[in-house]
Amino acid sequence: MAEALARITQVDDLGMIQIRADLARAGDAIAGAAGLAIPDEGRVTSDGTRRLGWMSPDELLLVLPRAELADALAALTDALSTEHALVLDVSDMRAVFRIQGARAVQVLMKLCPTDLAGMPEDGLRRTRAAQAACGIWREPGGYVLIGFRSVGDYLRGLLEGAAVPGSQLDPR
Structure with missing residues (x-):
């Protein structure tokens, strides 16, 4: 598996x-x-x-x-x-998610139109995850994403879908 x-x-x-x-x-x-x-x-x-x-x-x-x-x-x-x-x-008013692991940035790169891989360790970005406004910052081992609680279930589904096994981005 x-x-x-x-x-x-x-x-x-x-x-x-x-x-x-x-x-x-x-x-x-x-x-x-x-x-x-x-x-x-x-x-x-x-x-x-x-x-x-x-x-x-x-x-x-x-x-x-x-x-x-x-x-x-x-x-x-x-x-x-x-x-x-x-x-x-x-x-x-907010829903908060931790995205942890070696490929956490790949999960977010599928959803967000910003260069998270190049974000400094102390960086914070306001962006979108699909169509939902969010903020993202780094923490040890991954990232934290915050969005409005009203779209919390939507954000959870997006993040879980983007993390599906075998869905890593093509390294080319």
Whole structure:
């Protein structure tokens, strides 16, 4: 029996906070409250358990263990209380999948119109998996894909289908 190209698992224990603000003005306050440096464009900063991802010129996404969500939300809200900013728990709006294994990038390359193989270790890409908007970043042994929960079943099916044993891409 052939082995799947990657292991696809849904992750349910992460919290996510969307942060919208003038990053030039509020960057230090966000970094202090999040406990992570502000990432450069298209990058992620991490301490191993938390990730702060650059989503757009005025938007960041903090991904952390769900158990830390309430404290982080309160710290960010307090730190940005004097700024024109949005701090929003978007955890329940998102579906998260881990794509792990030596051929994980092949699974994603079948679905996404972006060069994930060339993505730096600390890179984050906003793209599409088939027709579903998503964000993708690297982690040890593979990738993490986030999308809207409303298309979570669709994303799971796409990922599992792209990982079917024997479906690797032609190396030519």
